[in-house]
Amino acid sequence: MTTPMHRSHRVAGALVGSAVGDALGAPFEFGPPGRFSARFPSPARGARTEMCGSGPWEPGEFTDDTQMALLVASSLADLGNLDEADLFDRFRAWAAADPKDVGIQTRTVLDSNRPWDVAATEHFHRTGRAAGNGSLMRTTPAAIRFSRDGREATMDAARRISALTHGDPSTGEGCAIFHELMRAALDGGDPLAAIPSALEAVADEHQERWATVLAPDWTPDRATESNGAVWPTLGQAVWALRNGRDFAEALRLAIDLGGDTDTVACVAGGLAGAVFGMGAIPSRWASVVHGRVPGHGDKVWRLADLQQLAATLDGGVQQNYDPGVIPRIGPTEVLPGIWAGNLDGARYSDGDFAVISLCRLGEPFPHPVHRMAYIADNDHNADLDVMLADVLDDMKALQAEGHRLLVHCHGGASRTGLVLRGWLVREKGMSVEEATAHVAERWPHLGLWNDSFTTALQRLSARSHDDGGSQ
Ligand SMILES: [Mg+2]
CATH class of the missing domain: 3.90.190.10 (Protein tyrosine phosphatase superfamily)
Known part of the structure; x- marks a missing residue:
């Protein structure tokens, strides 16, 4: 399923693909299976596309998944490495700025006024429920940033970032697996072929449950929880990647599963973008993806910003592109x-x-x-x-x-x-x-x-x- 391609196309594809999946899936959140294909039986290439928006979301607007991902990205880009206290502060400032949507578990932890290194663990021990997909949905930037550091380093970073809001270690293992699959994809390999070695690096007590949802013969109807939980979210995203012949089809499959469609499509879009590359993301989707990050200025993030940020996370130089003024030709x-x-x-x-x-x-x-x-x-x-x-x-x-x-x-x-x-x-x-x-x-x-x-x-x-x- 892989083709020769410069790494930069995969890196941009991963970050843009995750934001596109988030925005594309948002209008279908908590809907029944099949709604996306029922509404868009064929590609909608006219002025009105599948980026239809709904409720608080404008067409093309990404949700909390990408907002939090951009917090992860900006902390990593600004500091050059992972600083959990800094990232937790950014999460808290964001939650306090009244974003349109925040996961219940994430909000509880961020609003708890407890220090970064105990807030999520205390929540988990108090409730016993902390296996939501809210840390997996935001981890593509970190998966890019640590992809050059090898399997142990990227999986470790995934666990540490997840643990800031999700005290159940199984969520950290899910993020760690995602990081390793992303590492394989950005290197030009097949992320599906990397699943066995990723599972080997998962903590023993979590291996079986993750192996189940990532098995080649697993299908979404075999999920034992709703896809607001971390296991079916990654399982469904990988299933969509396994069965989609291109980026658009992988996302269609993911969103047609219904439920937490923005997050499943966000996770699938990150992986599919890395596999198929930036050029495979339909331009009618990538062109309109945008959004703000509450609590972190008024900047509207658009396609070019995401592409530039992706390059920065992969070790490139951050530079603003200004073409200057040129003599007009046409139209x-x-x-x-x-x-x-x-x-x-x-x-x-x-x-x-x-x-x-x-x-x-x-x-x-x-x-x-x-x-x-x-x-x-x-x-x-x-x-x-x-x-x-x-x-x-x-x-x-x-x-x-x-x-x-x-x-x-x-x-x-x-x-x-x-x-x-x-x-x-x-x-x-x-x-x-x-x-x-x-x-x-x-x-x-x-x-x-x-x-x-x-x-x-x-x-x-x-x-x-x-x-x-x-x-
Ligand atoms: Mg969301």
């Missing part, structure tokens, strides 16, 4: 209903354009319909075919709804040209040569320096002919 109507431009040509275009961004942006655009699919302007894109198909499918759906489309990248040359040419190959049945000539006549900025783009178009052309064309 110009190049194909019927499809306009092209460069970065600032698109940024300052009319708000009714459905914008397809193929490069990094710096400040977000104001356009209500905006898809971001980052393609690198070089020959090193992982999953170029998948990303191109995702973009073209979205364009077709948006055009069918009557939107004017605006495709752009930084210079409007190579990546923009790839998509315009791809449109003609797939929708008009042109050969790559015909499509290239057609675009060059109408868009003098076309750039043809990436050989991998032309090769991808030839594969697209071959597939379109196999399908008998798509007209």
Whole structure:
């Protein structure tokens, strides 16, 4: 199930994938099985997507799962290592700022006014009930941060972070297993193949119960608790990964299980994002994921912030991307209903354009319909075919709804040209040569320096002919 891919695509995929799963699952929380597929029997690629929001949650808004994950991430990124007292303080400030949702167990512990090293244990000894999934749901950032430190170190960090709010050691073992599966996935391995060795490192008294829900033949209907508990949450997430052929299908399977859908999809999304990579996350989902972290400023976290944070957690340098101001090109109507431009040509275009961004942006655009699919302007894109198909499918759906489309990248040359040419190959049945000539006549900025783009178009052309064309 693994493909060669630069580690950075997996790291970004993990963090963005978990936030996407959280936001995608939130409207279906506590619903019955099958509700997601009943509402969205096929991919919703128009202006209204599966990121539908409900109750307090805006479309694309992530919930407490990702809010807490960002607290873990920011503590690790700011301090460079795990400092439980600092992290516990951040959790407490967040809980005190009245977030829209907080797990019951997490709130009880954080509101207890007890020190970080006893609050959760005391709660567990008092109640005997502390095996919720509230520590598992937030652990993707730590799983990224400690993934380079080896199995023992990452599993140990998982247990220590879990123990801040969850006094039942079985939750810590679940987080530890998740960390080890994530370590395998980020290294380019198969996380499912890493399950036996992860289980070996689980404390003896917890092994059997974890082995049961992670067994290849385990199915969600065999859960002995609701999926608010830690065992079925990880069991279901792994089951969804095992049975999903791609990122979108893994998440659909997870959310269709019903119950604690945001958390199961968040956990599944972290693993699936690491396995399939950032390019495999549908852009209609990744583009709109966002949210605030109460008690920690007014910043709205968006896709670019999550990608940057993921790189930082993996040891990269944190830097804000500012493309500066560039002379505007476009928008110009190049194909019927499809306009092209460069970065600032698109940024300052009319708000009714459905914008397809193929490069990094710096400040977000104001356009209500905006898809971001980052393609690198070089020959090193992982999953170029998948990303191109995702973009073209979205364009077709948006055009069918009557939107004017605006495709752009930084210079409007190579990546923009790839998509315009791809449109003609797939929708008009042109050969790559015909499509290239057609675009060059109408868009003098076309750039043809990436050989991998032309090769991808030839594969697209071959597939379109196999399908008998798509007209
Ligand atoms: Mg939640």
